[in-house]
Amino acid sequence: MEENVDQKRQLWLTRVEPYEGESISHFLGRFRREKGNKFSAPSGLGDVAGLGAVLARWEKFYFNPFPTHQELEALATLVEVEADRLREMLPPPGVGMKHSPIRLCCRCYAESPCHQIEWQFKVTVGCASHKLRLLSKCPVCEKPFPIPALWVEGHCPRCFTPFAEMAKYQKHY
Known part of the structure; x- marks a missing residue:
């Protein structure tokens, strides 16, 4: 974990403020594209966070297995957003997700x-x-x-x- 924090310092990542009610998919995409961050794929961000390919699944609303507190903490350290705030971007316990179609108001x-x-x-x-x-x-x-x-x-x-x-x-x- 300490190695990942050192890696982040070397990357000089730009913090992105989450929107109220925002999905983890949308937040991760905005974070990856933010000026100074520039991760072309979720795997790059996942590698720096020590999570591997799991972020690609989260961007597509696949939460089986559900993100652990440890995974959320690892991501929180990298993106500088509290793990509890990241948890709000996920479905509540017992609520199923539609993977497709993507829906919009x-x-x-x-x-x-x-x-x-x-x-x-x-x-x-x-x-x-x-x-x-x-x-x-x-x-x-x-x-x-x-x-x-x-x-x-x-x-x-x-x-x-x-x-x-x-x-x-x-x-x-």
């Missing part, structure tokens, strides 16, 4: 540009805040949304429609 995204962990819960049918059904693909070109770790600019990767503009296509429930 565009109104929420317009208010806070991040993927919310609750959108991927199996029990979630829509956005509780806006009473809107979640989108699982671009309503303009119908391309499914990529994993949130890959959301760089907040728009469809095929037709470039901004996520916030897609809100007009969401239906009430």
